[in-house]
Amino acid sequence: xxxxxxxxxxxPADITFxxxxxxxxxxxxxxxGDGFGIGFFEGNAxxxxxxxxxxxxxxxADLIKRYPIKSTNVIAHIRKATHGAVNLENCHPFxxxxxxxxxxxxxxxxxxxxxxxxxxxxxPIGSTDSENAFCALLEKMREYSPDEQPPLDELFRMVExxxxxxxxxxxxxxxxxxxxxxxxxxxxxxxxxxxxxxFSQARLIDADLEMDFSRTNGENDRIAVIATTPLTQNExxxxxxxxxxxxxxxxxxxxxxxxxxxxxxxxxxxxxxSYV
Amino acid sequence: xxxxxxxxxxxPADITFxxxxxxxxxxxxxxxGDGFGIGFFEGNAxxxxxxxxxxxxxxxADLIKRYPIKSTNVIAHIRKATHGAVNLENCHPFxxxxxxxxxxxxxxxxxxxxxxxxxxxxxPIGSTDSENAFCALLEKMREYSPDEQPPLDELFRMVExxxxxxxxxxxxxxxxxxxxxxxxxxxxxxxxxxxxxxFSQARLIDADLEMDFSRTNGENDRIAVIATTPLTQNExxxxxxxxxxxxxxxxxxxxxxxxxxxxxxxxxxxxxxSYV
Numbered sequence: 001x002x003x004x005x006x007x008x009x010x011x012p013a014d015i016t017f018x019x020x021x022x023x024x025x026x027x028x029x030x031x032x033g034d035g036f037g038i039g040f041f042e043g044n045a046x047x048x049x050x051x052x053x054x055x056x057x058x059x060x061a062d063l064i065k066r067y068p069i070k071s072t073n074v075i076a077h078i079r080k081a082t083h084g085a086v087n088l089e090n091c092h093p094f095x096x097x098x099x100x101x102x103x104x105x106x107x108x109x110x111x112x113x114x115x116x117x118x119x120x121x122x123x124p125i126g127s128t129d130s131e132n133a134f135c136a137l138l139e140k141m142r143e144y145s146p147d148e149q150p151p152l153d154e155l156f157r158m159v160e161x162x163x164x165x166x167x168x169x170x171x172x173x174x175x176x177x178x179x180x181x182x183x184x185x186x187x188x189x190x191x192x193x194x195x196x197x198x199f200s201q202a203r204l205i206d207a208d209l210e211m212d213f214s215r216t217n218g219e220n221d222r223i224a225v226i227a228t229t230p231l232t233q234n235e236x237x238x239x240x241x242x243x244x245x246x247x248x249x250x251x252x253x254x255x256x257x258x259x260x261x262x263x264x265x266x267x268x269x270x271x272x273x274s275y276v
Numbered sequence: 277x278x279x280x281x282x283x284x285x286x287x288p289a290d291i292t293f294x295x296x297x298x299x300x301x302x303x304x305x306x307x308x309g310d311g312f313g314i315g316f317f318e319g320n321a322x323x324x325x326x327x328x329x330x331x332x333x334x335x336x337a338d339l340i341k342r343y344p345i346k347s348t349n350v351i352a353h354i355r356k357a358t359h360g361a362v363n364l365e366n367c368h369p370f371x372x373x374x375x376x377x378x379x380x381x382x383x384x385x386x387x388x389x390x391x392x393x394x395x396x397x398x399x400p401i402g403s404t405d406s407e408n409a410f411c412a413l414l415e416k417m418r419e420y421s422p423d424e425q426p427p428l429d430e431l432f433r434m435v436e437x438x439x440x441x442x443x444x445x446x447x448x449x450x451x452x453x454x455x456x457x458x459x460x461x462x463x464x465x466x467x468x469x470x471x472x473x474x475f476s477q478a479r480l481i482d483a484d485l486e487m488d489f490s491r492t493n494g495e496n497d498r499i500a501v502i503a504t505t506p507l508t509q510n511e512x513x514x515x516x517x518x519x520x521x522x523x524x525x526x527x528x529x530x531x532x533x534x535x536x537x538x539x540x541x542x543x544x545x546x547x548x549x550s551y552v
Contacts, residue, residue: 044401045365050323059343067335089321097372100399121397123376125320 008248014068021204026055032078041179044101077106089126109171186240222251284524290344297480302331314352317455322378353382365402385447462516498527
């Protein structure tokens with residue numbers, strides 16, 4: 001399996017601190033060493049860095065730890081390959097254009113033999129179940145509204161409907177963003193926290209690093225961090241419920257729904273967790 | 277205007293040497309300091325790095341000079357903004373998916389008020405004439421063959437037909453790749469060279485750096501380097517003719533055509549060259 005990291009902010013912020021802890025799990029403090037990727041939105045465009053090297057040793061990961069790229073929406077992924085070879089084609093996050101803006105998607109889970117039948121505009125480049133699911137979601141959204149992006153609450157209902165379908169196929173923890181908002185869905189494991197005024201100190205679990213956010217942030221800053229498991233040891237992380245879908249905007253969860261996971265899938269998900 | 281750098285190889289090679297000279301032109305030895313980008317193909321996938329900082333000082337450019345990423349097809353671009361603001365959305369190369377593989381496009385020129393009317397599947401994210409042209413080309417290719425990539429010679433005829441149309445709109449030097457082959461078109465300025473067995477030494481024009489390729493390359497290596505102007509001072513660069521379109525494969529130009537440039541455009545191109 002893999003691990004996910006997401007950030008959604010009220011004001012552009014850099015993710016160097018959280019990414020430093022997260023990247024250590026790619027081959028150093030944990031075994032997710034089959035490549036990594038991270039995408040940073042700026043306006044409607046996205047800057048995506050991917051590498052097949054483990055994030056704990058990759059020079060590209062090292063750059064991201066040192067180069068503070070300010071962004072309101074970030075999605076990162078470290079991979080432990082289940083479906084698809086270890087190559088660039090299969091590195092998450094995946095990126096596509098829809099309605100004149102970039103979309104970014106990363107998945108932690110296992111959709112087994114999932115092969116969507118509706119793909120016409122969007123085609124997977126690699127061989128992962130994850131990229132197939134992303135293409136199917138974009139296809140569905142484009143069919144619903146070919147020309148322009150619907151309002152965010154309609155977008156949320158569309159993502160919800162899609163999760164309802166794909167939930168049947170297996171474990172489907174994912175992060176999705178269009179640069180405005182960030183969707184996070186939990187099948188098995190996902191947590192989040194909100195950093196806001198008055199900010200406090202945080203200490204990483206996976207690296208010897210502490211940060212006093214009260215010195216670097218102001219009243220207007222608010223940052224939601226979403227991760228497979230907590231990255232810091234002294235902050236209040238909130239667990240997603242299995243089946244929970246949240247939409248984050250401006251550093252806060254603003255829309256929420258609970259999508260039932262079929263019983264047989266729950267059982268399979270529980271088995272999958274054993275090798276997370 | 278901007279400058280272009282491309283590489284097409286028989287065997288994956290790294291571009292650190294050529295990029296070191298090229299990147300210096302982004303704000304140090306030349307004035308193309310409004311951002312840069314570089315895309316590296318590996319299989320059907322592409323790794324794209326873009327930055328709004330000048331390539332002569334950007335930490336991302338610095339990484340590329342130090343981290344030898346092996347690839348058979350590379351396209352890089354340094355920008356001197358004419359159309360569109362200096363932001364990430366307008367950084368070349370632009371990347372999209374077609375026929376289950378990534379496509380990469382970078383442009384040096386000025387298409388003035390070009391706005392293609394046929395865009396349905398591909399939509400520009402930024403505001404450049406260049407991204408509009410790329411979207412129009414992909415749209416045309418998808419219309420011609422919705423499901424799978426036609427043979428390379430047909431692809432070449434399609435690109436040729438597209439150039440014939442867009443040539444009327446202004447200066448259209450560009451590099452285009454699908455990870456298999458690299459297309460290069462010259463309206464005003466473009467040069468190339470082939471490095472092959474027995475390799476020799478090369479010395480950069482824009483940086484104090486020399487490389488003895490005979491020590492790092494073997495008989496099976498062959499590398500075509502395409503650039504707006506020569507990057508080395510002691511190699512034989514070949515000038516493209518204005519209107520020339522080449523398709524490079526395995527480090528060699530394998531298909532060639534000459535597309536006449538309308539007289540009024542030639543006149544405008546000549547004016548444009550004054551501020552290249």
